[in-house]
Amino acid sequence: MTTRIVELRQxxxxxxxxxxxxxxxxxxxxxxxxxxxxxxxxxxxxxFLERTxxxxxxxxxxxxxxxxDLETDNDARRLxxxxxxxxxxxxxxxxxxxxxxxxxxxxxxxxxxxxxxDYLFIENVGNLVCPSSYDLGERIRVALLSVxxxxxxxxxxxxxxxxxxxxxxxxxxxxxxxDFDLDLLLYNIDQVHPDVDTTVLSARTGEGIEAWRDWxxxxxxxxxxxx
Amino acid sequence: xxxxxxVSSVVENVCESLEKYPGARVKEVRLRVGALAAVVEDSLxxxxxxxxxxxxxxxxxxxxxTVPVSVHCAACGADGAIASLQDFRCxxxxxxxxxxRHGRELEIDSIEIEEAEDVKS
Numbered sequence: 001m002t003t004r005i006v007e008l009r010q011x012x013x014x015x016x017x018x019x020x021x022x023x024x025x026x027x028x029x030x031x032x033x034x035x036x037x038x039x040x041x042x043x044x045x046x047x048f049l050e051r052t053x054x055x056x057x058x059x060x061x062x063x064x065x066x067x068x069d070l071e072t073d074n075d076a077r078r079l080x081x082x083x084x085x086x087x088x089x090x091x092x093x094x095x096x097x098x099x100x101x102x103x104x105x106x107x108x109x110x111x112x113x114x115x116x117x118d119y120l121f122i123e124n125v126g127n128l129v130c131p132s133s134y135d136l137g138e139r140i141r142v143a144l145l146s147v148x149x150x151x152x153x154x155x156x157x158x159x160x161x162x163x164x165x166x167x168x169x170x171x172x173x174x175x176x177x178x179d180f181d182l183d184l185l186l187y188n189i190d191q192v193h194p195d196v197d198t199t200v201l202s203a204r205t206g207e208g209i210e211a212w213r214d215w216x217x218x219x220x221x222x223x224x225x226x227x
Numbered sequence: 228x229x230x231x232x233x234v235s236s237v238v239e240n241v242c243e244s245l246e247k248y249p250g251a252r253v254k255e256v257r258l259r260v261g262a263l264a265a266v267v268e269d270s271l272x273x274x275x276x277x278x279x280x281x282x283x284x285x286x287x288x289x290x291x292x293t294v295p296v297s298v299h300c301a302a303c304g305a306d307g308a309i310a311s312l313q314d315f316r317c318x319x320x321x322x323x324x325x326x327x328r329h330g331r332e333l334e335i336d337s338i339e340i341e342e343a344e345d346v347k348s
Contacts, residue, residue, distance in 0.1 A: 002342045003254065008244055008335045012236050012258070096229055129265050130229035133333065155313040159265040162315070162327065191314055194323025 016134055019099035023137025030114025033220045034122065036136050038160060039144035041126030044170045046075045048144065048203035049123055053082035055209055056119060064112050066105055067123040068097040075123065085112045096130035097122065099137055128157040140219060146171040147178060151185040158192045166197045166215065173202040230270035234278040241338055245283055250343025253287040257337050261294045263312065263330040296330030
């Protein structure tokens with residue numbers, strides 16, 4: 001019997017990474033800006049996304065959304081009210097979305113082609129830990145927080161706040177009723193991810209939505225593949 | 228709790244690499260896991276026993292090497308390990324440092340296997 005050491009030096013999630021790379025190529029070829037929205041449960045992702053889809057549609061953008069949840073299609077039904085094509089992904093117990101699930105749900109989506117979209121939003125499962133390890137082929141990862149959560153959340157979940165391109169702070173309409181220290185939150189975000197973009201808004205009142213839209217439009221223009 | 232998904236991927240990847248060594252049993256699997264990878268070693272160890280059951284990895288040891296987070300400082304050009312995950316600053320000059328060079332690893336480094344004895348010996 002011989003013992004042997006075999007050097008593998010390979011990524012544990014290489015299958016997911018390969019699928020994500022293929023998706024990214026497909027999104028780029030279709031000219032669609034894909035965003036992966038991550039947050040804790042209860043941050044207001046769905047209302048935020050509903051408002052975003054509606055606002056972008058009103059301005060003539062072509063949008064669609066995939067929404068991940070462990071169970072139920074409640075979110076897809078809520079979002080469908082925006083008029084945008086929405087598809088639910090049920091993970092049945094898995095706490096994050098994987099590239100394979102995204103790819104599978106893009107197939108046979110009636111009336112939805114990547115080349116016919118400006119923006120595709122992927123609402124991840126509400127969880128600040130596991131989704132951070134899984135690339136979905138997105139261009140932009142947006143971490144959502146709300147002012148009803150702790151100011152130290154970025155310090156507790158550094159990977160998520162490090163791997164995002166934008167931190168979006170929701171529910172600012174509630175600030176007058178809370179002892180929340182917004183400056184402390186911004187300071188903590190800067191501790192784990194210096195120079196990351198941040199924006200504050202209220203999905204309920206619509207305050208800040210225009211600034212968020214401007215950010216998206218600027219990114220979409222910047223990400224345009226040079227001819 | 229995505230450690231089960233992660234160790235399941237480890238088992239799958241290792242089984243694939245065993246195709247070149249028919250009949251081999253795995254004695255040890257060595258991982259490199261970044262401190263920023265959001266993975267808990269205890270959970271990995273717990274799930275590993277479940278995920279490796281009934282495979283050539285059953286009964287093997289899982290060794291996890293933690294890779295500290297290090298950054299490259301755009302201001303002074305130095306590379307170094309940060310003091311804590313709550314403070315992404317250059318350890319030399321104290322400037323904010325966004326360029327993470329290490330600490331997100333989630334890799335299978337190597338495996339130790341016992342090859343099957345030649346049937347005709």
